[in-house]
Amino acid sequence: EADIYQTPRYLVIGTGKKITLECSQTMGHDKMYWYQQDPGMELHLIHYSYGVNSTEKGDLSSESTVSRIRTEHFPLTLESARPSHTSQYLCASSRPTGADEKLFFGSGTQLSVL
Amino acid sequence: QKEVEQNSGPLSVPEGAIASLNCTYSDRGSQSFFWYRQYSGKSPELIMFIYSNGDKEDGRFTAQLNKASQYVSLLIRDSQPSDSATYLCAVNPSGGGADGLTFGKGTHLIIQP
Numbered sequence: 001e002a003d004i005y006q007t008p009r010y011l012v013i014g015t016g017k018k019i020t021l022e023c024s025q026t027m028g029h030d031k032m033y034w035y036q037q038d039p040g041m042e043l044h045l046i047h048y049s050y051g052v053n054s055t056e057k058g059d060l061s062s063e064s065t066v067s068r069i070r071t072e073h074f075p076l077t078l079e080s081a082r083p084s085h086t087s088q089y090l091c092a093s094s095r096p097t098g099a100d101e102k103l104f105f106g107s108g109t110q111l112s113v114l
Numbered sequence: 115q116k117e118v119e120q121n122s123g124p125l126s127v128p129e130g131a132i133a134s135l136n137c138t139y140s141d142r143g144s145q146s147f148f149w150y151r152q153y154s155g156k157s158p159e160l161i162m163f164i165y166s167n168g169d170k171e172d173g174r175f176t177a178q179l180n181k182a183s184q185y186v187s188l189l190i191r192d193s194q195p196s197d198s199a200t201y202l203c204a205v206n207p208s209g210g211g212a213d214g215l216t217f218g219k220g221t222h223l224i225i226q227p
Contacts, residue, residue: 003219033214041159042219043202058214090157094214101146101206103215 003027005090006106013081014114021076021109031102032074033083035090036060043090049074083112116141116207118127127148128226133190135201135221143208147179147186149217150202158202162188193225 006023013019025032030051035043045058049068062080063085074093078085091106117140127133135149146165150158164170164177164186176189186205190197200222204215 008191031214040222043217045214048214091184092214101215103158103162103192104160108157110155 003092004091004104004106006109008108008109009107010112012112012114015082016061016082017081019078019081019111021089021091021111022105023074023076025074025093025104026070026072026105027093027095027104029093029104030071030088031094031101032068033092033094034058034064034066034074034076035092036062037088037090039088044066047076079112084114086111086113115200116144116205116216118204118205118216120201120204120221122219123222124224125221126224126226127193129195130194131193133189133193133197133223133225135188135223136201136202137188137218138184139186139203139205139216141205141207141216142184144181144184144205144210145190146206147177147178148204148206149175149188150204150217151175152200152202152220156197190223195225197226198223198225 007022034047034050037043044060046062047066055066075097089109094103119138149162151161152158162177164179170177174191178187200220202220203218
């Protein structure tokens with residue numbers, strides 16, 4: 001079944017650690033996105049990709065980095081985690097056809113940095 | 115700055131009644147419009163999309179679009195407690211939305227049994 005997967009679902013980590021949040025999709029979508037969302041707040045786009053070897057920064061400044069070596073895989077890395085990085089991180093993908101840019105979201109990673 | 119505005123609520127509706135959620139957008143050239151439902155602690159789930167002026171119905175859900183007024187709404191008929199969630203309005207802006215959809219802050223809907 002085509003889907004979009006994120007791991008881990010929850011992560012509690014100490015300050016200064018390097019972390020990578022994984023995102024994979026089996027829908028063959030070209031575009032992939034990372035959003036950050038705090039409880040009760042709006043989604044903020046932090047990174048996106050048009051396809052392999054394409055990465056762009058989103059509206060919200062982020063200290064994270066992303067890579068897109070394979071179509072199905074779009075990991076997000078924090079080199080040195082800080083408490084200010086505590087948030088929910090949502091990965092999404094889409095295959096735009098004209099105006100029809102439906103986003104499909106993964107289940108999210110809830111990150112807590114102590 | 116292309117914006118999508120929603121009343122954050124909470125909007126409280128009795129079970130069985132019609133819930134009406136509203137959204138306005140600033141980019142007149144926006145092409146497509148989406149409603150996502152997000153339960154607390156979960157990721158957004160697409161429930162409706164609409165491209166043309168007028169109404170679009172899917173089960174208990176009806177999306178309404180008025181491009182002249184730059185207004186899109188979601189009606190939920192026969193509201194159920196399971197409909198309690200935050201509803202996000204999202205817009206595909208003019209230019210094709212190279213960086214994805216623009217989301218509103220969401221309306222928190224509470225269906226009272």
